[in-house]
Amino acid sequence: MAKSNPLVFLQQVRAEAAKVTWPTRRETLITTVMVFIMVAAAAVFFLAADQAMSWGVSYLLSLVR
Incomplete structure (x- = not known):
């Protein structure tokens, strides 16, 4: 694996971040x-x-008793 220069890496990161389309405050x-x-x-x-499942199970269990 080739070693990369950290300075070059950070420059590439900044270049890629500049290409990002950031949302506006209104869109956010x-x-x-x-x-x-x-x-x-x-x-909700x-x-x-x-609640519906709870009532259903309670009803079924009351039939068994």
Whole structure:
């Protein structure tokens, strides 16, 4: 494996980082809000699914007694 010069490596890293298209503050805000909305929707969905399964299992177990 060829040894690389750390200075050259850092220059290459800076050159590649300059090519990155960074999101604007507005895009970051919109994406963050959408993530929070999706997390809340997933939490409500899993709460409802958990409650439905809990009620179903409780009902089935009450039939066995």
